[in-house]
Amino acid sequence: MSTTESTPDQVETEVVIDPNAVSLTINGKTVAARKGELIIAAADRTSDFIPRFCYHPRMKPVGMCRQCLVEVEGPRGPMMVVSCMTPVADGQVVHTETEQVKKAQEGILELLLANHPLDCPVCDKGGECPLQDQAFSHGPGESRYVEEKRHYEKPIAISDLVFLDRERCILCDRCTRFASEVAGDPLISFTHRGNNTQILTFPDEPFASYFSGNTVQICPVGALTAKPYRFKARPWDLEETQSTCTACSVGCATVIQSSRDQVLRYQGHDNDEVNWGWLCDRGRFNFESVNSEDRFTTPLVRVGESFVPTSWSSALEAAARTIRLAVSSKGANSVAILGGARLANEDARAWAMLASKLGITLHDAQLDDGLSTEVFNLPQATINDATSATTVILLSPDLKEELPVLYLRLRDAATKNRTRIIEFTTKASGLTRYAWKSVNYEPGAQVAAVNAALNDTEIAAQLGKGNVVVVLGRANLAESSDFTAQAYNAIAAAFPAATVLPVLRRGNIRGAATAGLTAGNNARSILTAASDGHVECLILLGADPLSDVPDLDLARRALASAHNIIAVETFPTASTLRADVVLPAAAYAERGGTTTNLEGRVLPLSQKITARGTSRPDWMIATELAEQLGADIDVESIDDLTAIDAPSEILQVLSVVGSSAPERNSYDLRLVVSRKMYDNAVSTVTSPSIAHLSIGAGIYLNSRDIERIGAPVGKDVKVSASSKSVILTLHADDSVLKGTAWVPFNQPGTDIRELLNADDLIVDVRVENLS
Amino acid sequence: MTSTYAHAPGFVAGDRPKIVTSRFEFADSYTIERYLATNGYAGLRAALSQPAASVHDEVRNATVLGRGGAGFPAGTKWGLTPQEVWPRYLVVNGDESEPGTYKDRLLMERDPHQLIEGCLIACYAAGLSRCFLYIRGEMALAQERMAAALNEAYAAGFVGKNILGTKFSVDIVLHWGAGAYVVGEETALIESLEGNRGMPRLKPPFFPAANGLYGQPTIVNNVETLANLPWLLCNGSEAYTAIGTKTSPGTRMVAVSGHVKRPGVFEIINGVTTFRDLLYGEEFCGGIRNDNKLKAFVPGGGSAPWFTPDQLDLPFEASQVGPAGSMLGSGAIMVMDETTDIPAAALTLTRFYAHESCGKCTPCREGGTWLERILTRVVEGTGTDADLDQLVEVGSSICPGDFPHASNADLGLAAVPFPYKMTTICFVGPSAYAPVHSALTLFRSEFEARVTTRKRIPVTAAASSATGHAS
Amino acid sequence: MSRLTDANVAIAYEIIGRYPRPKSALIPILHLAQEQDGYVAQDAMKHIADLVGVTSAEVFGTASFYEMFKFEPVGKYLLNICGTMSCALMGSEELMHHAEKRLGIKAGSTTPDGLITLEHAECQAACTEAPCLQVNYRYRFKMTPAELDTLIDDLAAGKLADEIPSHGVLATVRQHIPADRGVGAVAPEKVNESPEWLDGKSAL
Numbered sequence A: 001m002s003t004t005e006s007t008p009d010q011v012e013t014e015v016v017i018d019p020n021a022v023s024l025t026i027n028g029k030t031v032a033a034r035k036g037e038l039i040i041a042a043a044d045r046t047s048d049f050i051p052r053f054c055y056h057p058r059m060k061p062v063g064m065c066r067q068c069l070v071e072v073e074g075p076r077g078p079m080m081v082v083s084c085m086t087p088v089a090d091g092q093v094v095h096t097e098t099e100q101v102k103k104a105q106e107g108i109l110e111l112l113l114a115n116h117p118l119d120c121p122v123c124d125k126g127g128e129c130p131l132q133d134q135a136f137s138h139g140p141g142e143s144r145y146v147e148e149k150r151h152y153e154k155p156i157a158i159s160d161l162v163f164l165d166r167e168r169c170i171l172c173d174r175c176t177r178f179a180s181e182v183a184g185d186p187l188i189s190f191t192h193r194g195n196n197t198q199i200l201t202f203p204d205e206p207f208a209s210y211f212s213g214n215t216v217q218i219c220p221v222g223a224l225t226a227k228p229y230r231f232k233a234r235p236w237d238l239e240e241t242q243s244t245c246t247a248c249s250v251g252c253a254t255v256i257q258s259s260r261d262q263v264l265r266y267q268g269h270d271n272d273e274v275n276w277g278w279l280c281d282r283g284r285f286n287f288e289s290v291n292s293e294d295r296f297t298t299p300l301v302r303v304g305e306s307f308v309p310t311s312w313s314s315a316l317e318a319a320a321r322t323i324r325l326a327v328s329s330k331g332a333n334s335v336a337i338l339g340g341a342r343l344a345n346e347d348a349r350a351w352a353m354l355a356s357k358l359g360i361t362l363h364d365a366q367l368d369d370g371l372s373t374e375v376f377n378l379p380q381a382t383i384n385d386a387t388s389a390t391t392v393i394l395l396s397p398d399l400k401e402e403l404p405v406l407y408l409r410l411r412d413a414a415t416k417n418r419t420r421i422i423e424f425t426t427k428a429s430g431l432t433r434y435a436w437k438s439v440n441y442e443p444g445a446q447v448a449a450v451n452a453a454l455n456d457t458e459i460a461a462q463l464g465k466g467n468v469v470v471v472l473g474r475a476n477l478a479e480s481s482d483f484t485a486q487a488y489n490a491i492a493a494a495f496p497a498a499t500v501l502p503v504l505r506r507g508n509i510r511g512a513a514t515a516g517l518t519a520g521n522n523a524r525s526i527l528t529a530a531s532d533g534h535v536e537c538l539i540l541l542g543a544d545p546l547s548d549v550p551d552l553d554l555a556r557r558a559l560a561s562a563h564n565i566i567a568v569e570t571f572p573t574a575s576t577l578r579a580d581v582v583l584p585a586a587a588y589a590e591r592g593g594t595t596t597n598l599e600g601r602v603l604p605l606s607q608k609i610t611a612r613g614t615s616r617p618d619w620m621i622a623t624e625l626a627e628q629l630g631a632d633i634d635v636e637s638i639d640d641l642t643a644i645d646a647p648s649e650i651l652q653v654l655s656v657v658g659s660s661a662p663e664r665n666s667y668d669l670r671l672v673v674s675r676k677m678y679d680n681a682v683s684t685v686t687s688p689s690i691a692h693l694s695i696g697a698g699i700y701l702n703s704r705d706i707e708r709i710g711a712p713v714g715k716d717v718k719v720s721a722s723s724k725s726v727i728l729t730l731h732a733d734d735s736v737l738k739g740t741a742w743v744p745f746n747q748p749g750t751d752i753r754e755l756l757n758a759d760d761l762i763v764d765v766r767v768e769n770l771s
Numbered sequence B: 001m002t003s004t005y006a007h008a009p010g011f012v013a014g015d016r017p018k019i020v021t022s023r024f025e026f027a028d029s030y031t032i033e034r035y036l037a038t039n040g041y042a043g044l045r046a047a048l049s050q051p052a053a054s055v056h057d058e059v060r061n062a063t064v065l066g067r068g069g070a071g072f073p074a075g076t077k078w079g080l081t082p083q084e085v086w087p088r089y090l091v092v093n094g095d096e097s098e099p100g101t102y103k104d105r106l107l108m109e110r111d112p113h114q115l116i117e118g119c120l121i122a123c124y125a126a127g128l129s130r131c132f133l134y135i136r137g138e139m140a141l142a143q144e145r146m147a148a149a150l151n152e153a154y155a156a157g158f159v160g161k162n163i164l165g166t167k168f169s170v171d172i173v174l175h176w177g178a179g180a181y182v183v184g185e186e187t188a189l190i191e192s193l194e195g196n197r198g199m200p201r202l203k204p205p206f207f208p209a210a211n212g213l214y215g216q217p218t219i220v221n222n223v224e225t226l227a228n229l230p231w232l233l234c235n236g237s238e239a240y241t242a243i244g245t246k247t248s249p250g251t252r253m254v255a256v257s258g259h260v261k262r263p264g265v266f267e268i269i270n271g272v273t274t275f276r277d278l279l280y281g282e283e284f285c286g287g288i289r290n291d292n293k294l295k296a297f298v299p300g301g302g303s304a305p306w307f308t309p310d311q312l313d314l315p316f317e318a319s320q321v322g323p324a325g326s327m328l329g330s331g332a333i334m335v336m337d338e339t340t341d342i343p344a345a346a347l348t349l350t351r352f353y354a355h356e357s358c359g360k361c362t363p364c365r366e367g368g369t370w371l372e373r374i375l376t377r378v379v380e381g382t383g384t385d386a387d388l389d390q391l392v393e394v395g396s397s398i399c400p401g402d403f404p405h406a407s408n409a410d411l412g413l414a415a416v417p418f419p420y421k422m423t424t425i426c427f428v429g430p431s432a433y434a435p436v437h438s439a440l441t442l443f444r445s446e447f448e449a450r451v452t453t454r455k456r457i458p459v460t461a462a463a464s465s466a467t468g469h470a471s
Numbered sequence C: 001m002s003r004l005t006d007a008n009v010a011i012a013y014e015i016i017g018r019y020p021r022p023k024s025a026l027i028p029i030l031h032l033a034q035e036q037d038g039y040v041a042q043d044a045m046k047h048i049a050d051l052v053g054v055t056s057a058e059v060f061g062t063a064s065f066y067e068m069f070k071f072e073p074v075g076k077y078l079l080n081i082c083g084t085m086s087c088a089l090m091g092s093e094e095l096m097h098h099a100e101k102r103l104g105i106k107a108g109s110t111t112p113d114g115l116i117t118l119e120h121a122e123c124q125a126a127c128t129e130a131p132c133l134q135v136n137y138r139y140r141f142k143m144t145p146a147e148l149d150t151l152i153d154d155l156a157a158g159k160l161a162d163e164i165p166s167h168g169v170l171a172t173v174r175q176h177i178p179a180d181r182g183v184g185a186v187a188p189e190k191v192n193e194s195p196e197w198l199d200g201k202s203a204l
């Protein structure tokens, strides 16, 4: 199966004079290659497949399995070399199919199979297993191994998501290399020696990596299996299509695999510009949510306190009536739209066209939890620009938590010494270990921190060395985004040539913004208007303000005061409970189109299964609603929505109000609220395999602050700001800056948003012993 | 600890030049006092009085062959390091574990200062700014002696900052392993020194001279190789090359064990002394025990293909031993007399290499154990003749093509010269097969007498008919 | 006990300080842990992981590669009888059988009183003195079954306590680099000049 072993997309190169070009022959055929390239990689561009197990194009070769032996002609006759560690050379003559090579390959395969249990009929990998396939194509046929095979306890759980069957393992070092080299989580290792070599975790430290699913994908046998997929299907029953993950805005290339109209698995696909084949575990395993029983399957209308299922035509009619009434009675400005970042580009365009047709100007795809979409108008950088930049400045949330595969790409650049990272952060992040400089600041003080750094001679010298990319996003939901904007402007003033990689995290926020569904940072004014009773009709496009808006009180008041709410959603949420009409939307994998990732790259979304129940793609809902409203937007099919959006104006700086943070009372701690990879996001909670991986609500303090406060770690403490307080469990965490308190956002348990107020520039909390 | 030297190996026999064992006769040979009283650190002084490059020239001119196994000249190896890449390291290979090999441990236990001085000379000549002395884990006494000697040498100003008041500064760091034969292989040694599993790296691209410890240029030299340097610097390359032959100058230490009258470690003349001299010479082993007949011997450590009496007159000269089908390796001869149970003897070596496989390459990890299992069956009398063919088949998956062996007049065999082709990264895999191949080729009848034809004896019946002890 | 004691942590730091990269100190510090507890305890590995800045899985990955590290308590004395070729030729198998009979245990196990763990060993670089063995890595050469009996008696009677420390202790002398004499370890990326004594000339 092609997806388990996808090779990077090849970039077409013109035949210009290139000092690095070499030419070799493989089985008599001339092959053009580049200096330093490996024979196996060059051969992959020909029709001559060299069998392999340990080689993986995205990891350092180890030459471990010895399966890829070939002959290279040398001065003293043909030499047998491993093609995965031997670089090409000009004039090199390579044979991959001589008798000697075949004999060697058969020999290795026989040896690999010697201790292999051959339980293919009950193995998840059966049917897509390189060992099985190559045994068939390059193997000796029958095994002469009559000895007792190695025995190990059959699959052991090495993490919440991954099982390991050591009897099947062929010790190729792929999973372990991935863990240490790519993910930076060396929690699995070879142990013991020789014939007893095996893969293991440390006894009580599981392979708790955000990227563990990749090891399952790259394992060339069925030794590693993923809990959400185990025994679900046989590979030959699977159908697949290429798509893009929208669980965050990185835009990782995926392959959606389904059987009998059920999504069964996502696999990573290698996109050279974006994900290099990797996925994070949230993106990989949240496919379960698509199949969830909780989905809306039919339109609903409110009758008193409850919802009544209804037909699309009556639901659309009800929705249209509400909108029409609002516009006619209070004007187009009494209708507001929140959300849209979950949608495909085409959906977003359809809604934007409808909004503009109706004259609705109140719309925002963010929920007061990002940065102004002006960031998309700054001079832009791509992911590859960032990973090849001399210096990357991080003015962003913890990428490992929020944009996981971007973290992998930047980590790779930093560990290979290509790029130096200068990080500004309130709390040690995933990239702190790899950063050249990590500058801590208290919330609100980032401008000062940036200015100080720019005046540091060593940092200034580094920034002067070459191109600079600023990774820009919202690091803290408990402070005004104005501080980050100011800090960025300071960098832009000092280094006008710096480019920006905007990291707003919602899946298709950039597509929604480009389509015109959002402009600036309107959510707060929309919510304020609603809470003041000025919104007659609030349309929620896959948005759940009650869960996501930082100022919970504002969200509550807004939803209580909006006269009518129309929710276009896939799942019941806190906010849909308040809706008057629910229009069930088709989910990921149930609709096609395109999505735009954080770089502005337009990527394909594919439909693989039929939409659940009667749910429909959002663009269709918008179109039909337009029809009902008599506001024809002239859309017959999704193809009418593929228009290229007009290029937007280029800005040099972000708009700022110039707020400055007040002094902190030394008894108080300045609050940082940020996201973890696993939280109460709908697609996570409705995916049973990952739902329980959230760390839960709690407050994390530096141990020196804990000592000063004298509060008990592991026990509940009272956390108060202004006149409000919440109870949270106290944890010690020295990655938290002294003088600050960190609370993860949107976790099961007490909601920290009780303490957040949209008007506060920063939030200072007092932590007190309960007893 | 009186018993340690109760059976001191017999290296004092004869009136031969002693380059590395000159102090062994003194009971206190390991102390700095004895060392200084016997021309100690004079080689270092001689080196420091000349530019580094001329010290290097001296070593190059002397053609000091590496004593770790591969026999590559030290001076030439140092010259392979890329210029202008700093820092560069010296790693001393004191992991001595090749079956039959016993010399480096003696050099470390009995004359630690000589090794320290050798390290210093190498570092000075090749611009190596830090030296790691890797001693095999199981050698507690060698570790102790080296630690004590280093402490003495630091205190006396021979090691550390501004040695003997010059600009030459180097630390020698004592490091020790924890029991893994393969770590003797230089790239595995480097992995181990980096705190990793001792799995060899593939050469290329990881030639230590260019890409070694922490990715820096690194010289790996054997203990004995370095122990030659103090004498060389005191006496000059001409005196050195006056001993031995042009291609194999100087002396080398050889351990002869097994069925000889006086097993021992001897400092012999390189290129000149023959196997017959060693096994039968009165100044060496004095013949086979009980005046038995010699059946076979392993000429260069457990990895080497075997010789029979036909090869006794070969000298210790790589250019003659290679074409004859084996190698000199680590200077270790294991002697088997006529009473030896050949399949059982081969099994002790195959078991060793199978057990010591690092597990990295499939052929070695799986093939070594498979060989061991089949051979065990054969030795226990439960094998079939198909097993004998299978041994060769598995062997050819590790080493495709002709495998080297000695000539044999009785069998009408012509020699297949060293080396072999291999599908593995290092020589551990092939070494599991080498004894099997030698034994099967030279003593096939002994195997055939042990196996039944074409059918397997049920395991229960096999147990009662089990025979076979080594010797 | 299992985390390193304060005194051992101090030694560990001294050892770490000798290497350009802390992980290089892993094996020596694992020995230190084994010296402390007689084996390498799980908590010790976690502690060591912290000390050298790697994960526990990496510590165990390295440690389990090497024969000498024991992850469960072994006898006070580890009796390793060499069984490789030279010793086998000279009768090591008989010696092993004798040891098994005398101790009443199979190779690979420990006497019920916890005194002796018996193990098969590979070539101990004393082949000319075959058959040989080590007790806690202290040699006994050209052993006969009778000498083995005496050795076991002596161990049981505590007669060899001075010569043979309990399992885990290797060298009884540690290297110590005096602060005023040591050059010090520097991470390789911090060095980009030729050593002073070369006077700017290239090395070779």
Ligand SMILES: Cc1cc2nc3c(=O)[nH]c(=O)nc-3n(C[C@H](O)[C@H](O)[C@H](O)COP(=O)(O)O)c2cc1C
Pocket (backbone or CB within 6 Å): B065, B066, B067, B068, B069, B070, B071, B072, B074, B077, B093, B094, B095, B096, B097, B098, B181, B182, B183, B184, B185, B186, B187, B220, B221, B222, B223, B225, B226, B426, B427, B428
């Ligand atoms: C499997 C294997 C084991 C080895 N063991 C040792 C050893 O124990 N001691 C040693 O000095 N060299 C050993 N070598 C050789 C080393 O790789 C290396 O060639 C040697 O240390 C270089 O030093 P020299 O040039 O001074 O001989 C071994 C090689 C192999 C392939």
Ligand code: SF4
Pocket (backbone or CB within 6 Å): A168, A169, A170, A171, A172, A173, A174, A175, A176, A199, A215, A218, A219, A220, A221, A223, A224
């Ligand atoms: S578990 Fe799979 S990926 Fe890991 S080493 Fe074994 S075969 Fe390779």
Ligand code: SF4
Pocket (backbone or CB within 6 Å): A245, A246, A247, A248, A249, A250, A251, A252, A275, A278, A279, A280, A281, A282, A283, A284, A403, A404, A405, A406
């Ligand atoms: S990084 Fe983002 S786009 Fe990539 S797999 Fe994870 S959630 Fe999906």
Ligand code: SF4
Pocket (backbone or CB within 6 Å): B182, B199, B200, B356, B357, B358, B359, B360, B361, B362, B364, B365, B424, B425, B426, B427, B428, B429, B430
């Ligand atoms: S040949 Fe054996 S010991 Fe050598 S690298 Fe391969 S597996 Fe390891």
Ligand code: FES
Pocket (backbone or CB within 6 Å): A051, A052, A053, A054, A055, A062, A063, A064, A065, A066, A067, A068, A069, A082, A083, A084, A085
């Ligand atoms: S693919 Fe080349 S050795 Fe495994």
Ligand code: FES
Pocket (backbone or CB within 6 Å): B099, B100, B101, C082, C083, C084, C085, C086, C087, C088, C122, C123, C124, C125, C126, C127, C128, C130, C132
């Ligand atoms: S064979 Fe036993 S010490 Fe070498």
